[in-house]
Amino acid sequence: MxxxxxxxxxxxxxxxxxxxxxxxxxxxxxxxxxxxxxxxxxxxxxxxxxxxxxxxxxxxxxxxxxxxxxxxxxxxxxxxxxxxxxxxxxxxxxxxxxxxxxxxxxxxxxxxxxxxxxxEQGPLEKSMQNSVAFERQKNMDNRVAVIRSSVQMMDQAVKYLEDMQDDFDFRYKTLQSRDPVDRNTEVMKQEVTRLQEMLNNLDFKRKENLSKMSDVIKEIDALIVSQLNPELMEWKRRQQINCIGGPLLTGLDQLQNWFTLTAQSLFQMKRQLDKLGELILKVTYESDPIPLQRPQMEEQVKYLIYHLIKSSFVVEKQPCMPTHPQKPLIIKTGVQFTTKVRLLVKLPEVDYQLKVKTIFDKNRQFFILTTTTKVMDVEESSNGCLSVEFRHLGPVSVTEELHSLSFEAQFNIQGINIDLETCSFPLVVISNVSQLPGGWASVMWYNLLTDEPRNLGFFASPQRASWGQLSEVLSWQFSTFAGRGLNREQLCMLGEKLMGTVQASQNECQVSWSKFCKENIHGKNFSFWMWLDSILELIKKHLLPIWNDNCIMGFVSKETERARLKDKEPGTFLLRFSESHLGGITFTWVEQSDSGEAKFISVEPYTKSRLSALPFADIIRDYKVITDGEVPENPLKFLYPDIPKDEAFGRLYNSQQNKGKMSNILSQQNGRAIELVLRKHYGNVLLMLMEMLLRTPITTSREYSHNALLKL
CATH class of the missing domain: 1.10.532.10 (STAT transcription factor, N-terminal domain)
Known part of the structure; x- marks a missing residue:
């Protein structure tokens, strides 16, 4: 579907x-x-x-x-x-x-x-949804709009104040130009009284405007501290979760809108304060509130502008190799990677080329091979993004050691010098593609458990993860890389494999980093993550259509497998991933023994080397073993629970023209299953003949018939 x-x-x-x-x-x-x-x-x-x-x-x-x-x-x-x-x-x-x-x-x-x-959603996804709740965004929109309206009204108030002052200034200069002889007349006294009233009104309006401006500045300060900065931190946390396969990352354009509108309000207030400074050059008086209050307010506005723009410099796209777009924060030595930084404040004053310097691992051995400085060119099509490509090299032995990538820029706006700096999330550096699974495990573990942007010493003493958190992230890996996540039953089986039967049902059970990635599974020479990652690779390269059609049960123990199949029609089979091989898939079918009991037959796991030769759907279609009727038959009839095989896999079959080639290869690949049947029906003598047969040219699986064996 x-x-x-x-x-x-x-x-x-x-x-x-x-x-x-x-x-x-x-x-x-x-x-x-x-x-x-x-x-x-x-x-x-x-x-x-x-x-x-x-x-x-x-x-x-x-x-x-x-x-x-x-x-x-x-x-x-x-x-x-x-x-x-x-x-x-x-x-x-x-x-x-x-x-x-x-x-x-x-x-x-x-x-x-x-x-x-x-x-049901896991705890991480629920928290991510809560962080971008519609009501909170609506509240933020309203608050920013109210501030913008207040600031624009202040423009009108300052203009009215200027008009009042011009009127006063005109009357005052007119009075000064009168003949001194006329100053003691009744008319002149009335004019002086009127001027005093005008000055009193002017003083009142100045104080009123300054009070309103102070309130707006406090409101902007509160907005930044209580909402805007937390929203930015929430977005960065969502970015971390998105990096490891979590929900789609949205909200940066909305953040940019809030940052830009807030910055516009601050710059508008700065212009209003500059205007007040011009007014007192023309008219001032004893106890004038402007020279008393304006300097402090101006400093507050500059401080807010500085820190608002400084915090608006963010990494929009974390460092990522083009060859592995879904595994960011892993960099291979000698391979290009891309990253984007973005300034969330868009103003005409900053719409010019801004030089950004990139620093990889300050005071450490890595270095950028190409230029370390790129130019930020604000473009409408990219919403102000800067795309930067770098290449780096360095002698490195890959452990959980983390590295940093920083971006720095300097510019001056309206007399305010601003030092911009931001950094990517910690990076893992590898020198060989074989180290990619281990590197990705480190990236997942770090971004799952901490929101500290520069905790490069995290793996010196890594935190534990709850199974509820970890299982959600593991399901995301299958959703991201294989197209379909894991259901509760599959996750429960993984929990049992990692922690044991008792703990698997407890979401709060803690899993250590060593248990997840370092220690070998009991009786095996590979870790839990190495085993799981090999299955992901197998699905992605060889099983994707079958996996996305929900044909693979996948993670099921042998005990559960038998319990599921024992009461089913003979020939019912299911597909599961091998627990003993890295990156292997096997199928087991049920038959009825002579005594009427169910018996189960499994094939040797198919790995990537075997699946490179044939599509898995064709293997299922053409699979044959020798039966008592002496004619090779396909024992696979129904995909569990009761879906006819051709109905489940028919659309994935290759054309019939390749069937002869497939049968030839399958007849050799089916040796393990045939061996099981031969041991039961013919004993070791005919098995030796079978081995001779396998060394002769084979064209179809029909040559495994009993008559063919007897002719030898």
Missing amino acids: SQWKQIQQLQIKYQEQVGYLYDDNFPMDIRQVLSNYIESQDWDTAANHESMATVLLSNLLSQLDRQCSQEQNFLQRHNLKFIYQQLQTKCKASPLLMAGVISSCLREERRIISTASIQ
Whole structure:
């Protein structure tokens, strides 16, 4: 079943979550009408290769244009044409960005489908949803809007104050220009009295305006401290969780809007204070409130501007190698990586080229091979992003040692010197691709358990993770890399394998870093994470369609496997991952013995080396063993619980033209299963003949028949 059809069958609350993914950048109408094409393309890779993104998007536009011409409904045809025009512009302007949007949407759809199948969210995802609650955003929007309105009203108040002062100044200078002889007249006394009243009103208005400005400054200060900075910290925490496969990261554009509006208010207030400074050059008097209060208020505004802009300098995209876009924060020596920094304050005053310096591991052995300085060019299409590519080298032995990547810039705005600095989350450096699984385990563990941005000594004494947290992250790995997450039953089996039967049902049970990644599983020469990661690789490279069609039960113990199969029809089989081999999948089917009891037959696990030769669906289709009837038969009839084999795997079969080649290879690969049958029916003598047969050319599995063996 296609991914889009699965979404249409979800509960409304999950469909609404999908709805939030789509906007003007990538309308849901396109997702609907071109669902088959969209799901059949590799957008993850395209998001990191511009030429591929350009081709895929060009094909998408061609299909959309064709769809427009074929659409019979006038209104729908009109909407599609309008969308086509908008999309065409965006695809040409930034193909990588558009491919990334589509990739993110598809990945988040899979996560929502996975969540719906589990029917409950884990503690991390719940906390992430709470952090971006709609009501909190609405409150923030209202508060920023009120401040903007107050500041704009202050503009009018300052202008009114200037008009009052000009009127007073004019009358005062007119009075001074009068003949001294006329100053003691009654008219002159009345004029002096009127001037005093005007000065009193002017003093009152100055004090009133300064009081209002002080209140607005306090409100902005409170907004930054109590809401804006916490929202930024929450976004950074969500970014950490997103890095390890968590929910889609959103909210940065909203943050930029809040930061920009707040900065605009502060700069507007700074101009108002500058205006007050100009007014006292013309008119001042004893106990004038402006020279008494303005300097302190000006310092407060500059302080807030400085720290607001300083905190708005963030890493939008964490360092990532283009070859492994879904595993950020792992850098291989000698390989390019990309990262983006972004200034969340967008003002005309800062719309100029800003030089950003990159520093890798201050005072340590790594160095950037290319230039360490890049220019930030604020562009509307990228929302003010800076994309930077670097290459670094260095002698390194890979442990859990963490490294840092910092960004620095300096600029002056309206007389305020601002030193910008931000850093990526800690990086893991590897020197060989074989070290990637261990590096990714470190990235997951760190970002799961701490929100400290520069805790480079974390693995000197790593924290423990609760099974509730860890199981959620493990499910995300399958959702991200294999398209479908794990259900409760599968996670329970993993918990048993990692912690034992008793602890597996307890979400609060603590798991150590060593237990997860360092210690070997009892009786094996590999760790729990090495075993699980090898399964992820196997799915991604050889089993993806079967996994996403929910045909693989996967994580199930032999005891549970037998309990599931014992009462089923003969020939019922299930697929599970090997517990004894790294990256292996096996199948077990049930038969009925002569005594009427169920017997179970399993095959030697298929690993990547065997699956490289044949698709797994074809192996299941063409698998044969010798039976009592002397003719090789396929014992696999029903995928557990009772799905006919061809119904479950039929759409994944290769064409029949390859079947002869497949049978030839399968007849050799099936040796282990045939060996089991021969031992039962013919004994060791015929087994020796079987071994002779395997050394002769074989064209079809039918040559394993009893008659063929006797002819030898």
